[in-house]
Amino acid sequence: xxxxxxxxxxxxxxxxxxxxxxxxxxxxxxxxxxxxxxxxxxxxxxxxxxxxxxxxxxxxxxxxxxxxxxxxxxxxxxxxxxxxxxxxxxxxxxxxxxxxxxxxxxxxxxxxxxxxxxxxxxxxxxxxxxxxxxxxxxxxxxxxxxxxxxxxxxxxxxxxxxxxxxxxxxxxxxxxxxxxxxxxxxxxxxxxxxxxxxxxxxxxxxxxxxxxxxxxxxxxxxxxxxxxxxxxxxxxxxxxxxxxxxxxxxxxxxxxxxxxxxxxxxxxxxxxxxxxxxxxxxxxxxxxxxxxxxxxxxxxxxxxxxxxxxxxxxxxxxxxxxxxxxxxxxxxxxxxxxxxxxxxxxxxxxxxxxxxxxxxxxxxxxxxxxxxxxxxxxxxxxxxxxxxxxxxxxxxxxxxxxxxxxxxxxxxxxxxxxxxxxxxxxxxxxxxxxxxxxxxxxxxxxxxxxxxxxxxxxxxxxxxxxxxxxxxxxxxxxxxxxxxxxxxxxxxxxxxxxxxxxxxxxxxxxxxxxxxxxxxxxxxxxxxxxxxxxxxxxxxxxxxxxxxxxxxxxxxxxxxxxxxxxxxxxxxxxxxxxxxxxxxxxx
Amino acid sequence: xxxxxxxxxxxxxxxxxxxxxxxxxxxxxxxxxxxxxxxxxxxxxxxxxxxxxxxxxxxxxxxxxxxxxxxxxxxxxxxxxxxxxxxxxxxxxxxxxxxxxxxxxxxxxxxxxxxxxxxxxxxxxxxxxxxxxxxxxxxxxxxxxxxxxxxxxxxxxx
Numbered sequence: 001x002x003x004x005x006x007x008x009x010x011x012x013x014x015x016x017x018x019x020x021x022x023x024x025x026x027x028x029x030x031x032x033x034x035x036x037x038x039x040x041x042x043x044x045x046x047x048x049x050x051x052x053x054x055x056x057x058x059x060x061x062x063x064x065x066x067x068x069x070x071x072x073x074x075x076x077x078x079x080x081x082x083x084x085x086x087x088x089x090x091x092x093x094x095x096x097x098x099x100x101x102x103x104x105x106x107x108x109x110x111x112x113x114x115x116x117x118x119x120x121x122x123x124x125x126x127x128x129x130x131x132x133x134x135x136x137x138x139x140x141x142x143x144x145x146x147x148x149x150x151x152x153x154x155x156x157x158x159x160x161x162x163x164x165x166x167x168x169x170x171x172x173x174x175x176x177x178x179x180x181x182x183x184x185x186x187x188x189x190x191x192x193x194x195x196x197x198x199x200x201x202x203x204x205x206x207x208x209x210x211x212x213x214x215x216x217x218x219x220x221x222x223x224x225x226x227x228x229x230x231x232x233x234x235x236x237x238x239x240x241x242x243x244x245x246x247x248x249x250x251x252x253x254x255x256x257x258x259x260x261x262x263x264x265x266x267x268x269x270x271x272x273x274x275x276x277x278x279x280x281x282x283x284x285x286x287x288x289x290x291x292x293x294x295x296x297x298x299x300x301x302x303x304x305x306x307x308x309x310x311x312x313x314x315x316x317x318x319x320x321x322x323x324x325x326x327x328x329x330x331x332x333x334x335x336x337x338x339x340x341x342x343x344x345x346x347x348x349x350x351x352x353x354x355x356x357x358x359x360x361x362x363x364x365x366x367x368x369x370x371x372x373x374x375x376x377x378x379x380x381x382x383x384x385x386x387x388x389x390x391x392x393x394x395x396x397x398x399x400x401x402x403x404x405x406x407x408x409x410x411x412x413x414x415x416x417x418x419x420x421x422x423x424x425x426x427x428x429x430x431x432x433x434x435x436x437x438x439x440x441x442x443x444x445x446x447x448x449x450x451x452x453x454x455x456x457x458x459x460x461x462x463x464x465x466x467x468x469x470x471x472x473x474x475x476x477x478x479x480x481x482x483x484x485x486x487x488x489x490x491x492x493x494x495x496x497x498x499x500x501x502x503x504x505x506x507x508x509x510x511x512x513x514x515x516x517x518x519x520x521x522x523x524x525x526x527x528x529x530x531x532x533x534x535x536x537x538x539x540x541x542x543x544x545x546x547x548x549x550x551x552x553x554x555x556x557x558x559x560x561x562x563x564x565x566x567x568x569x570x571x572x573x574x575x576x577x578x579x580x581x582x583x584x585x586x587x
Numbered sequence: 588x589x590x591x592x593x594x595x596x597x598x599x600x601x602x603x604x605x606x607x608x609x610x611x612x613x614x615x616x617x618x619x620x621x622x623x624x625x626x627x628x629x630x631x632x633x634x635x636x637x638x639x640x641x642x643x644x645x646x647x648x649x650x651x652x653x654x655x656x657x658x659x660x661x662x663x664x665x666x667x668x669x670x671x672x673x674x675x676x677x678x679x680x681x682x683x684x685x686x687x688x689x690x691x692x693x694x695x696x697x698x699x700x701x702x703x704x705x706x707x708x709x710x711x712x713x714x715x716x717x718x719x720x721x722x723x724x725x726x727x728x729x730x731x732x733x734x735x736x737x738x739x740x741x742x743x744x745x
Binding site (some may be wrong): 155160161163164165166167168176177185186354585586 | 596625628638639640641642643644646647648655
C-alpha cells in the first residue's frame with residue numbers, strides 16, 4: 001500500500017495503482033478519453049494531466065507513490081486541458097445532432113463538462129469515407145479522435161489484430177494493416193471496438209430501417225426473437241439498474257413495434273443444448289474429434305476458421321441458437337401455423353454485431369429454403385426503435401412470449417454468461433450418459449470472469465475435463481496445449497471447451513448498451529462490475545426457474561416428437577447444423 | 588537476381604528467434620530489394636509470428652521504409668533546420684514541379700523517386716540534396732533541371 005495526498009485529501013491505495021484510479025477512490029474524477037478500465041493506459045489523449053510536485057504528468061500512466069502530492073485541477077491545468085480538448089475537437093466534425101452517439105457520447109459529455117463553449121482553432125476534419133465493409137460495424141474516420149482504445153482492445157485484449165495505426169503524427173489513421181478495409185482484415189466482428197469507442201467513430205451497421213420496412217409490409221408475418229443477454233441489458237437505456245431482467249417488458253415492446261409473433265432465442269438455446277450435448281456424448285464415447293468446441297459464438301467460429309483452421313473438425317457442428325430458431329420458424333412453425341414460409345420474416349435482437357454477419361455466412365444459414373434469419377439488430381438498435389416509436393418502456397406491463405417457440409429453461413438463459421453454455425450442456429450430457437439428473441446444477445469452477453476456467457466433471461466414474469475460455473484473446477494457450485498434445489499423441493488436456501469471444505460472454509457483447517455517464521461512480525462503457533451485475537441477472541433467472549434443464553423443455557420435446565425426430569438425425573442435421581471452412585486472414 | 592517471393596521468409600527465418608528484431612528484418616528486406624511489399628510483409632508475419640497489422644504499424648511509422656519500388660535515382664532533399672532555412676523548400680518545390688510528383692512518390696517512368704530527409708550531416712554545404720549517394724551542395728532551384736538531366740543520362744547509358 002502507498003499513501004499519498006491528492007488535492008490535499010489523504011489516499012491509501014494498493015501498489016501500482018495509477019494516479020487516475022487513486023483519485024477516483026478519493027471521489028475525484030480526472031477527465032480522460034483514452035483510458036478505459038478494460039485496457040492498459042496508452043497515454044494518448046493528454047486530458048488526464050495532473051501536477052505531481054509541480055511537474056505536469058499524465059495520471060493514467062503514472063503510478064501513485066508514497067508521499068506523492070498531486071494536484072488534479074488548478075487554473076493552469078484547466079487551461080491546458082481545454083486547449084488539448086479544443087485541438088481534439090478541431091479534427092472532429094460538429095455533427096452531434098445527426099450522430100448516432102448523440103446524447104451517449106463521451107467526447108460530447110466531456111466537452112460539456114469542461115465548459116468548452118467556443119473553439120477558435122481552424123477545423124481540419126478527415127475527408128476519408130466511412131468503412132462499412134464488415135456489414136456489422138461502421139468506421140467513420142472523420143469522427144475518430146485516435147484515442148487508440150479500439151486498437152488496444154482489438155490487439156491486446158481480443159488478440160484479433162484487425163485494427164492498427166497507419167502512419168504517425170497528425171495523419172495517423174486507425175484501419176487494417178496497410179490501409180486494408182476492415183471487412184478484408186482478420187476482423188471477427190465481435191464489436192468490442194464499438195463497445196469501447198468514446199465517440200461516434202465506430203457504430204452499428206444499422207439495420208433498423210430494414211426492420212422497419214419488414215414491419216410496414218402488411219403481407220409479412222414478422223417473427224422476432226431476443227437473445228438471453230438482451231433482457232438484462234436493454235433496461236440500462238431506460239434508466240433501470242444494471243442487470244435488471246426485463247424479459248416481459250421487452251416482449252410487450254416488441255408487440256407494440258408491430259411484430260406478429262414474439263419468440264425467444266432461449267428456446268433455440270435449449271434446442272442447441274439437445275443437439276450439442278448429444279453430439280458431445282457421441283464424440284466423447286467414440287473418441288471422435290476431441291476436444292469439442294462450442295460453436296454458438298459466431299465471432300469465435302470466425303476466429304477459429306481464420307487462425308486455427310486445422311482445428312475445424314473440433315468445432316461442434318451445431319448452429320447458434322438464433323439460427324436454429326430461424327430454421328425451425330420457417331419450417332416447423334410455418335407448417336403448424338399454416339402460413340406461407342416465404343412471407344415469414346425473422347428478426348433477431350442480439351447483443352452482438354457478429355450475428356449481423358452470421359446470417360449470411362454460408363448456404364447452411366438458409367436451410368429452410370429461405371434466409372433462416374432475415375435481419376439482425378443489436379440491443380442498442382432495439383432501444384433506438386423503442387424510443388423512436390414513442391413507447392413508454394418503463395411503464396409497460398409484462399407480457400408472455402408466444403408459443404411454442406417461447407418456452408425456455410434456466411439452462412438456456414445462462415447462455416449469455418461465460419461458462420453458461422458449458423453448464424447447460426453438462427446438465428444435459430450428464431443425463432444422457434447416466435439417465436439421472438445432476439445433484440448440483442452449477443459448477444463453481446467455471447463461474448466468474450477468470451480468463452480460462454477449468455474443471456473436471458465426474459460422470460459416474462468417467463472424468464470429463466472441461467475448459468471455459470472467457471474472451472477470444474485468452475484462447476491461444478488453450479489451443480497450444482491441445483495442439484501440442486495432439487502432435488505428441490499424449491492425453492488431451494480437455495474434452496469439451498466453451499469459447500466466447502467477448503470478455504464476460506454475450507452480456508458484454510459488442511452490441512450491448514453503452515454504459516452512460518462519465519462520472520466515477522458510473523464509469524463509461526463496460527467494465528467487470530457491470531459484467532458481474534448483468535451476469536447475475538441471468539444467473540438469478542436460472543436459479544429461480546421452474547425448469548433448469550434443456551431436456552425438460554416440453555416445447556422442445558414436442559418439436560422432436562412432431563417434426564425433428566431424433567437429435568442429430570437427418571432432419572436436425574439439415575436444419576440445425578452447419579459446416580466450416582478455412583478463411584484467409586486478409587482477403 | 589534476388590528470389591523475391593522468398594525474401595520475407597528467408598529474412599524472417601533469420602530473425603525469428605530474436606526478440607524485438609522486427610525493424611532489423613525490415614531493414615534487411617529493404618536493403619536487398621529497395622522496398623518492402625505486401626508479399627514480403629505477409630511472409631515475414633508468417634515466419635516471425637508477428638501480426639501483419641503490427642508490421643505495417645512499424646512500416647508506416649518510419650518515413651525510411653518504402654512500400655513500393657522507388658525510382659532508380661532517389662533524390663533526397665534535406666529539410667533539416669539549416670538546409671530548410673537556407674531555402675531547400677524552394678528546391679523541393681522545383682523538383683516537385685519538374686517531375687510532377689509529390690514527396691514520397693516516384694515518376695511513372697520509374698526513373699526518379701523524391702523524398703525528404705532530416706539532415707545528411709554536412710550542414711556547411713546547406714542547402715543540400717543527395718541523389719543516389721552523390722551530394723549536391725549550395726543548391727538553388729535553378730540547378731534542378733541540370734541535375735535531372737545528368738541522371739537521365741546515367742540511366743540512359745545503363
